[in-house]
Amino acid sequence: MALQLHDSLSRSLRPVTPSQDDGVYRFYNCGPTVYAAAHIGNFRSFVVNDIIRRMLELEFGADKVRHVRNLTDVDDKTIRRAREEKRPLTEVTQEWTAKFHADCAALNCLIPHVEPAATDHIPEQVNMIQVLMDKGNAYRAADGSVYFKVSSFDNYGRLSRVKERELKAGSALEAGNTGKDTSSVDADEKEDGTDFALWKAWKPEDGDVKWDGPKGTFEGRPGWHIECSAMSKKHLGATIDLHTGGVDLLFPHHENEIAQSECCNDTEFAHHWYHSEHLLVDGKKMSKSLGNLYTLDQLKEMGHSPVALRYVLLAGHPRKQLNFMLSSLTAAEKALQTLRGFRAAIANQTGDPAKFDGVFDALRDDLNTPAALGALFGIINRGTGDADAATFDRIMFAIGLDLTPPAETIIEIPADITALAEKRWAAKQAKDWPAADVLRAEIITAGWTMKDRKDGYDLEPSRQ
């Protein structure tokens, strides 16, 4: 079975194949906006993309995959953050980029081949906007901003099936079920409500964040969507094999990218579109207002490991909303232990690679990670038999689970606890069971767990 992925444009499962003669598969994954720590929902999409990357490597070879993921380092949010903290924009974005990289590493994500930043590609974006203006697909508004003229692109709305972006009677906004502030939406200067910004003229609140714009426009900065069009073209070419991101990017972001790129390049932008679904927390989308937003650091502070989070993210189908619960992390830690135990049990054993075919089949079938995990445990439950260690490791590579046991944390054991443990051990050696039991109870009360071995014991702090 060949690798197949769902394609959002045709809404069907389509095989994944390189379209260019060099056999290199090119894919672009919309990356983070670096203004704060990414939350675990963001990481769901990056982990899913990491599995795509890994599956592509297994499918075509590591040297036949080109993976690009951008960094959005200039937009309203980054600028606001810098202004609030009275720091230069680059200082803020570099800080959060470093944090993002650290989190990705902790989650065992492979590093993209290219990680272009928007601010490093201003000329490319300006050029693209220039072309669009020259072709009549974009216009300059009175304030010097440039907008894309949606009506100039017939295919607009094909991806999202949203033909009109205007507010209609009965829309969410009209219905009043929104408390969001729409005053900052740059609607004033647009010829049509559906048009979107390619270039945003400088405003006082932008501070020193500004660049020269296309000819005849004012200083300013690029709109959000254009960076992906420009950077994808620069690093992967006018037509790419796959473009990915979270569902929320489907509209307007990806719809707009298609419009810009296809009008500019006169060729298909992406052969294949893949969108991962949202991670929900306690049944709702994460949001600061609901207070159900978690970062990797927060989970670590609660004593959970990044691998456990990765496992939890794998436990749901990537294209289905996944309901995250903290208890899932505990379940994941246990499952991971089983995996580690199995791996240790088969050590360097060789066996029948075909034994694990079901796991790879599930993965190749639109990245069905939960089914793959199910198949894996099904095999594990039938015993170590002729399990092939190398094949097992390939599975771990594919889903990116690092089974290396978490580094032994050095824990200071208080002297009084050690003393109690020594006394109990002595009582046990003397077969004075009542005394031993009393001492065990005392140790437990003190918050520690004494685990006996044949030749000694271990002490661990009791988990809350």
Add this chain to the structure above:
RNA sequence: GGCGCGGUCGCCAAGUGGUAAGGCCGAGCUCUGCAAAAGCUCUAUCGGCGGUUCGAUUCCGCCCCGCGCCUCCA
């Protein structure tokens, strides 16, 4: 209002037109003085009502409930 998704064991979660994977929790057992660890065993008829079919959890229709996007969010 438009577009889309989902409702499967206590929790998480796959799946198929022929009576439902897996993980966690729980229960019982084995092994250990106890505990821990490990091993074994056990636990669902798939939101509701109709329809199609020899047969539906799986296809169609309606209803109920939940979620997402439509607003520079992964």
